[in-house]
Amino acid sequence: MTSDNVPSDRTPIFRPLHWWKTQILPGLADLRLAIILLLAIALFSISGTVIEQGETLQFYQANYPESPALFGFLTWKVILTTGLNHVYSTWWFLTLLVWFGSSLTACTFTRQLPTLKAAKRWKYYDKPEQFQRLSLSSELNQGSNDRLEPILQKNGYLVFREGDKLYARKGIIGRIGPIIVHASMLLILAGSILGSVTGFMAQEMVPSGETFTIENIIEAGPFSRSQVPTDWSVKVNRFWIDYSPEGRIDQFYSDLSVLNNEGEEIKREEIHVNKPLRYRGITLYQTDWSVAAIKANINNSPIFYLPMKQLPLKTEGRLWGTWIPTKPDMTEGVAIITRDLQGTLLVYGNDGNLVGTVREGMSVEVNGVTLNLKEVVGATGLQIKADPGIPVVYAGFGLLMISTIMSYFSHSQIWALQQGDRFYLGGKTNRAQVTFERELFQVLEALKTTETPESETALSV
Secondary structure, eight states, rough: OOOOOOOOOSSSGGHHHIIIIIIIIIHHOHHHHHHHHHHHHHHHHHHHSSOOOSSOHHHHHHSSSSTTTTTTBBBBHHHHHHGGGGGGHHHHHHHHHHHHHHHHHHHIIIIHHHHHHHHHHOOOSSSHHHTTSSEEEEEEESSSSSHHHHHHTTTTTTTEEEETTTEEEOOOOOHHHHHHHHHHHHHHHHHHHHHHHOOOOEEEEETTTEESSSOOEEOOOOOGGGOOSEEEEEEEEEEEEEOOOTTTTTEEEEEEEEETTTTTEEEEEEEEEEEEEEEETTEEEEEEEEEEEEEETTTOOOEEEEEEEOOOSSSSSOOOEEEEETTOOOSEEEEEEEEOOOOOOEEETTTTEEEEEEEETTEEEETTEEEEEEEEEEEEEEEEOTTTTHHHHHHHHHHHHHHHHHHHHHOEEEEEEEEEEEEEEEESSOOOOHHHHHHHHHHHHHHHHTTTTTTTOOOEE
């Protein structure tokens, strides 16, 4: 019976707390739930790797048609409806991460921390019967805690004594390891969630010599607005491609400058595939290229800049084209076609027939005029990413590696009792049983050197 002035678990205000402790926390800490959540996260992560992320509607309609559906059910409508085109930022994937993180947290507080507290507490053995319950124990005719203590300390044990009783332990760090594993996994989950809700990804196709600000954002978290820079821009000083002797692309490069709002250069770097530019948490990757325009003139006219458009093809490869008027009234002209930045440009007349070829810095006679090709202007394709959660994820992985090493340390405990002319010694460990058994034999051998020949040193298992 409880007093009216003393609240109990039956008091209405305490029922939710009691229900949380007895129902919710044990359920969250259930190992089976954690395994199911981890498998679900792994499954959807694999789907995000297999199914292209962040593509256009036309891409999914072309690659995942309704008939025939991939695997009998996977169509573009299913992908867009369920969010499989941006798995890692969907509400249900983030919910799985939060749920799994809650399960790890509950397990940490309900199991791991109590286990650590129990490992840090100890009690002396004051009865011979207690040693019989240990995995390894020995009974000696003579023994001395005074002799045993320095031997254990030499082997790295922390020794506690009270009268004729002794307790020693080492490797408590092995009990801390699992807790740090959980903490590192929570950091990784937190970093993933942070990146999903605050990061963004953009793509820009910028002609050589142009300056741009980040605008073409294709994927962004709900709180990513603050990550998009407004106080600096990027200038593409130059874009070029290195070709192999066979004419294949070997590597493409961009010389980029970061400019402040006054147009002053803050940072300059040459990038290529697998070597991005990083500035204030934003990374610019070299991912694509294009033919942006040509610079040419007719006879002695001023040089004009004509954009080139990529042509639709049903076969592999890419072509770019533009049209140049050869008369002031634009009644006649020629079409210019090219497939890269190094090859010959093909010149076609109004009737669609090939009338000539021209290379950069050369001229060709067409329709009674001289067409001078000054320059083929390339464009660099940049993928721009901001992910504030990456440092947190890296910290989590670093901590995970450390905690994994910590978990390999054995937590070993040894008890000793001196009772009359009998000396009892025993111990246990949570891993590396053979190593611990060998160590205990060595302790007994060290004790034997100071005891009488009649001492019993048999180790019972």
